[in-house]
Amino acid sequence: MTAVTTGWPPLADVVGGIREVLDRGGLITCLAHKDADADSLGSALGFALSMRALGREVRVLVPSPVPRLLEHLPGFDTISEDTGAEVEVLFTFDCATIQRFGDKQALVRDAPTVVNVDHHVSNEGFGGINLIEPEASATGQVVYDLLTALGAPITADVATNLYAALFTDTGGxxxxxxxxxxxxxxxxxxxxxxxxxWVALKSYNSRSVSRLKLEGIAVANLHTEFDGRLVWSEITQAMLAESGADMMESEGVIDQLQSIDTMKIAVLFKENGPNQTKVSVRTREPYDATTVCIPFGGGGHQRASGAELDESLAVFEPRVLEVARELLRSTR
Ligand SMILES: [Mn+2]
Known part of the structure; x- marks a missing residue:
């Protein structure tokens, strides 16, 4: 990967501020993003468990729904549904925009102190303190650097969470x-x-029958254009009913699409509701996945990006595909 130059201050410049925030004492709230992946939740749990090992009072929150596919992560059972307690110090993990906090957005807006820990180049910098390392392969790596700088313990459970973060954000x-x-x-x-x-087994080889069936249906329904350079499919509510899976279990489908040899741009649409559609985009050189998602208010990384829109699948799908087609037409 080429080094990304950004204006974010390095860890050495923000660690003092973070230490000051922690030294104030009191409850530390750790928040992952909506539809948390193992990088976001593993980072939140890893940081929380390290703070807990120091005797700190910590609470881990996730936007609804709780990502039960990650229940193997150590500390998952401590995730709190309780948003009642006053938030003083809030750490966020792997989240580039406030919008990505789903039903917990107000929490981030209202928290007096927000420490934003991330590796997305597109991060909005919504924190009072922003620790953004775009060159890091995973937010778990940023958390490791932070814990090390703070002299906080890396217990076996902390290590497992951070390992899961690295391992899955690099696609194994x-x-x-x-x-x-x-x-x-x-x-x-x-x-x-x-x-x-164990992390590999839990991350990639622990699928339910319904999940594998759903992948089969989505793969059987894939479309190719531009001699297989554009690959796309969709997860509809009907497919969920047919397979017995829920939308959370569609997470691996995009990996199937991007395994195709000719693929340059892979697009997966998810029909979350009648007027709620999500899109995931994966690309190979020289195509930038964010180019496809930014026009729809989304973002992410060069190779992996996403967007969510309050539109029906029928309306959203052709619009996104047209952007992808235009990208393939213009770069040749
Ligand atoms: Mn990440």
């Missing part, structure tokens, strides 16, 4: 963001107690 050490730094950190986390085979 397969994506373009797999580099020497992340592999060395992976080894350090294994030394600290993470079990790589």
């Amino acid at each position: 050490y397969r994506h373009a963001n797999t580099n020497e730094t992340v592999l060395r950190l992976g080894a350090d986390l294994v030394a600290a107690g993470a079990d790589p085979a």
Whole structure:
């Protein structure tokens, strides 16, 4: 990966501020993004467990619905549904925009102190303190750097969460963001107690029958254009009913689409409701996935991006596909 130059202050410049915030004492609230993946939730749980090991009072929150596919992550059972308690210090993980906090957006807006920990180049910088490392392969890596700088403990459970974050955000050490730094950190986390085979099993080989059926239906319904350079499919409510799966279980479908050899742009639409549609985009060189999602208020990374719109699938789908087609027409 080429180094990204941004205006974000380095860890050395913000760690003092973060230490000050922590030294105030009191409850620390850790928040993941909506439809949390293992990077977001693993980062939140990893940070929380490290703080808890220091004797701090910590609460982990996720926007609804709780991502039960991640129930293997240590500390998952401590996730709180209670948003009643006053939020003083709020740490957010792997979230680039306030919109991505779903039903917890107000919490972020109203919290007196927000520490925004992330690796998205598109981060809005909504925190009072922003620790953004766009060159990091995963937010879990940023959390590791932060905990190390704070001298906070990396227990086996912390290591497992951070390892799961790195491992899945690199697609099991397969994506373009797999580099020497992340592999060395992976080894350090294994030394600290993470079990790589167990994390791999839980991350990629623990699917339910309904989930595999749903993948089968979505793959059977895939469309190709531009000699297979554009690959797209959809998850409709009818497909969920047919397979017996829920929308959470559609997470691996985009990986199937991007496994096609000719693929340059892979697009997956998810019909969340009559007027609620989500799109996930994956690309290969030289195409930028955010180019397809930014026109619809979304964003993410160069190779992986997404957007959510209050539109029906029938309305949203052709609009997104036209942007993808135009990208393929213009770059050749
Ligand atoms: Mn991430």
